[in-house]
Structures are given as structure tokens and as C-alpha cells.
Amino acid sequence: MNDFDVTVIRQNWQFLAEGLALSALLVAVSVLGGVVLGALLALSRLSRLPLLPALVAGYVTVMRTLPLVLVLFWFYFLGPFLLGHPIGSLTAALIAFVLFEAAFYCEIIRAGIQSVRPGQAQAALATGMTHAQAMRLVVLPTALRAMVPLLLNQVIIVFQDTSLVYVVTLRDFMTAASIIASRDSRPIEMYSLVALVYLAICFTASRLVAALWKPAPR
Amino acid sequence: MITITQVCKSYGTTQVLRNCTAAVGLGEVVVVCGPSGSGKSTLIKCVNGLEPFDTGTITVDGISVGDRRTDLPSLRRQIGMVFQNFELYPHMTAQQNVSLAQIHVLGRSRKEADQRSEYLLARVGLADKLASRPGQLSGGQQQRVSIARALALDPKAMLFDEPTSALDPEMVSEVLDVMQALAQDGMTMMVVTHEMGFAQRVADRVLFMNEGKILEDTPKTDFFTAPTTDRARQFLTKVLRH
Numbered sequence: 250m251n252d253f254d255v256t257v258i259r260q261n262w263q264f265l266a267e268g269l270a271l272s273a274l275l276v277a278v279s280v281l282g283g284v285v286l287g288a289l290l291a292l293s294r295l296s297r298l299p300l301l302p303a304l305v306a307g308y309v310t311v312m313r314t315l316p317l318v319l320v321l322f323w324f325y326f327l328g329p330f331l332l333g334h335p336i337g338s339l340t341a342a343l344i345a346f347v348l349f350e351a352a353f354y355c356e357i358i359r360a361g362i363q364s365v366r367p368g369q370a371q372a373a374l375a376t377g378m379t380h381a382q383a384m385r386l387v388v389l390p391t392a393l394r395a396m397v398p399l400l401l402n403q404v405i406i407v408f409q410d411t412s413l414v415y416v417v418t419l420r421d422f423m424t425a426a427s428i429i430a431s432r433d434s435r436p437i438e439m440y441s442l443v444a445l446v447y448l449a450i451c452f453t454a455s456r457l458v459a460a461l462w463k464p465a466p467r
Numbered sequence: 468m469i470t471i472t473q474v475c476k477s478y479g480t481t482q483v484l485r486n487c488t489a490a491v492g493l494g495e496v497v498v499v500c501g502p503s504g505s506g507k508s509t510l511i512k513c514v515n516g517l518e519p520f521d522t523g524t525i526t527v528d529g530i531s532v533g534d535r536r537t538d539l540p541s542l543r544r545q546i547g548m549v550f551q552n553f554e555l556y557p558h559m560t561a562q563q564n565v566s567l568a569q570i571h572v573l574g575r576s577r578k579e580a581d582q583r584s585e586y587l588l589a590r591v592g593l594a595d596k597l598a599s600r601p602g603q604l605s606g607g608q609q610q611r612v613s614i615a616r617a618l619a620l621d622p623k624a625m626l627f628d629e630p631t632s633a634l635d636p637e638m639v640s641e642v643l644d645v646m647q648a649l650a651q652d653g654m655t656m657m658v659v660t661h662e663m664g665f666a667q668r669v670a671d672r673v674l675f676m677n678e679g680k681i682l683e684d685t686p687k688t689d690f691f692t693a694p695t696t697d698r699a700r701q702f703l704t705k706v707l708r709h
Contacts, residue, residue: 366552366554368550368552368554369554369556371517371550371554372548372550372554372555372556372613373556373568374517374539374540374543375515375517375543375546375547375548375550375617376543376544376567376568376572376616376617376619376620377540377541377543377544377545377568377572377620378540378568378571378572379540382571382572386567386571387556387567390556390558391556391557391558394558
């Protein structure tokens with residue numbers, strides 16, 4: 250019991266891998282869904298339509314002030330209540346994550362777009378482009394470069410946040426490890442492994458982006 | 468070519484344009500000058516609809532800019548505009564900057580557009596800078612790229628909004644030379660500038676603005692020798708002293 254025994258990892262690798270796969274699925278769906286929905290929210294918030302920007306601002310504020318655990322619980326219990334039949338923990342968690350992350354991506358994307366000088370869009374419009382063309386061809390490419398570090402940071406936060414899904418009975422990597430830790434009484438081995446894996450993934454991800462990302466030219 | 472009739476515009480309670488009326492004929496070069504905050508830039512941006520105005524009418528080649536039914540993108544592609552801060556697209560090379568609207572607005576092929584861009588960049592003296600990004604170019608070079616970008620749409624008229632105000636003194640003349648050559652080729656031009664030397668050499672007429680009003684609209688010789696208003700006389704003694 251006092252020795253540091255790594256065989257517990259080898260014996261349970263499949264169980265742990267399944268947990269990691271669930272974490273990966275949650276990250277992938279929340280980031281993709283969050284960025285797409287977040288971009289739509291950001292464009293709505295920047296639009297000159299009546300009411301819509303205020304509604305989006307309200308949504309963003311609510312989501313950003315609530316703890317993620319609460320949002321998870323909320324969809325887990327509210328889904329069945331509204332639909333009249335259970336929606337399953339995974340569906341509830343995915344919906345909660347996408348809607349929650351969209352609020353954060355909305356703000357990152359909005360700030361990125363606003364960091365581009367208004368003169369850039371004017372110059373594009375002056376050459377006869379439509380608003381949509383000016384946004385797509387001129388504003389967004391520059392805005393994206395400014396956003397990349399923040400977008401990545403948010404991916405890492407999402408990855409860390411996936412460990413919260415145990416509250417709706419899902420078994421992500423962290424949860425899987427903690428089940429084995431108590432079942433086999435190997436907390437030191439399991440939690441060291443978890444720390445190493447999180448560290449390795451997050452560190453590699455941020456190195457990778459730092460290598461690929463070139464600062465926006467001024 | 469451009470007619471501005473009784474145009475007024477306010478931001479809240481501040482009136483920035485008061486009953487502005489002026490015209491720029493085909494092939495004419497009109498310089499707009501006046502102290503800072505007099506509404507020059509706002510007026511020129513109203514001409515291609517980048518700034519909306521409250522009352523009055525502006526027509527370009529017979530098309531009303533303020534009319535809701537007017538297709539602004541198609542109107543704007545006929546009027547080139549050059550900005551004080553160049554506003555080149557930082558993620559593209561000089562050539563891509565000049566080609567972009569040709570491809571996406573005029574529907575030219577990339578090859579056709581790039582050939583045209585190469586010709587235009589050579590014309591503004593930048594044949595060797597096709598592959599440079601704006602960040603690698605001096606202010607004067609960037610402004611010449613932006614003139615080429617505007618010319619790429621074969622505009623009927625060109626608007627210049629203080630094209631040399633953001634430049635180091637040494638680079639002012641390289642930009643003014645390009646503009647002078649354009650004027651000599653018969654381009655219709657409306658130029659907001661403090662460069663009185665340029666006005667004396669190139670302009671046909673000078674508009675003098677103060678506090679949102681056009682105080683003078685005169686042939687350039689009259690403006691420099693016999694301004695009719697005190698405000699213009701004051702302005703001239705201050706800007707011509709150095």
C-alpha cells in the first residue's frame with residue numbers, strides 16, 4: 250500500500266481510455282458547437298437589428314454569471330421536465346456545454362471583431378463590397394488572428410471543465426480515475442496520472458498553437 | 468459628376484454639415500480645405516455613402532446617394548476612395564490588396580486581376596513591391612498601394628480624405644506626385660487636404676469649409692489671391708506662412 254504501483258494503471262487502462270474518450274467528445278462538441286453558436290451570437294450582438302443585440306447581451310450575461318455545475322444540473326432535470334421523457338445524461342451535458350461555452354465564445358469573437366479598426370471595413374465597403382463580403386474577406390481574417398490565443402485558452406478551460414460531468418452521472422477521464430482510486434485504494438497513483446495527463450495535453454496544445462500562430466500583422 | 472445640394476448632418480445636437488452645396492464636374496479637381504473639425508472629411512464620406520446625412524441630396528453620375536433604393540455597393544465601385552490611414556488589409560500582400568475587390572466585386576479571374584494590379588502598382592512606382600505586406604512598406608508606399616487599390620475598379624471619380632496627413636514629410640511628395648499624374652490624365656477628383664502647394668498646382672477649384680459650412684467655392688487663383696471671407700483669409704495666412 251505504501252509502494253507506488255503503476256500496475257493499477259495498466260490493469261485499468263481501458264476503463265481510463267473510455268473516460269478520456271468521453272472527455273474528448275465533450276470538448277469536441279462543446280468547442281465546435283460553442284464556436285458556431287458563439288459566432289452567430291457575436292454577429293447578432295454586433296448587428297443593428299432592433300432588440301436582438303440586447304437579447305443576446307442578456308443571454309451572455311446570464312450564462313457567464315452562472316456556475317457551470319448549475320447549468321449542467323439545470324438541463325439534466327429541466328430536459329425531462331419539459332419534454333416529458335428522459336433525455337439522457339450525455340445529451341443533457343452536451344446541450345449544457347454548448348450553450349454555456351457559446352456565451353464565452355461569443356464574447357471572444359465579438360472582442361476580436363471589435364479589435365479591427367472600423368476604417369478597415371469602410372475601406373472594403375468603399376471598393377463596392379457588401380457588408381457580408383467586407384466581414385468575410387477583410388474583418389474576420391484579421392479578427393481571427395487576434396482571437397486565436399483566447400480561443401485556445403477557452404478550449405483548455407473546456408477540457409478542464411469536462412471533469413464536472415460526474416454530477417450528471419457521466420464518467421469522464423477524471424471521474425474514471427477517481428472511481429479506480431477509491432475502488433483499488435490507489436489515490437496517489439491515479440491522481441498523479443490524472444495530473445500528468447492533463448498537464449501533457451494542455452501543454453502540448455498550447456505549444457502547438459504557439460508554433461502555428463503568427464501574431465496579427467499591424 | 469458629383470452634385471451636393473443643401474446637405475445637412477448632425478450628431479445629436481452638434482451640426483457637422485450645414486446646408487452644403489457644391490459640385491464637381493467631369494475631369495475637375497476640387498480641393499476641400501479648412502480647419503480641423505470643419506466637416507471636410509464628413510462631407511467627402513457622404514459622397515460615397517460611408518456617412519449617412521440627414522437632409523439634402525447628393526448625386527454621383529445622376530444616381531442619388533441618399534435614396535434608400537440606391538444600390539450603394541454598385542455606386543461605390545464607381546468611386547475610388549483613399550483614406551488618411553491607408554487602411555490596407557494587413558493580412559495580404561500589396562498585389563492581393565489591389566486584386567481583392569476586382570475578384571469579388573467585379574468578378575475578374577485571379578489571373579486577370581493580378582495582371583491589372585501589377586500594372587497599377589507599376590504605375591504608382593511600386594513594381595518591385597508586389598509581394599510586400601503593408602507592414603513592410605513605408606507610409607508613402609502604403610498610400611500609393613491604396614491609390615492603386617482604388618484605381619483597380621476603374622472608377623469614374625476619386626475621393627481623397629487627407630491622403631498625406633499621416634505621412635512623414637519626406638513621403639508627402641511621392642503621394643502628391645501620383646495624385647497630380649492622375650489629375651493630368653483627366654480623373655475627376657475631390658481632395659480633402661491641407662497641402663496648399665498641391666491645391667495651387669493641381670486644383671481647378673477650392674472649397675473652403677468652416678464649422679460645417681462651405682464658405683468659399685472659387686477657382687483656385689481667386690481663392691489664393693482674393694478670398695472673399697475673413698475666415699478664409701485668416702486660414703490662408705496661417706497655412707501659407709510656412
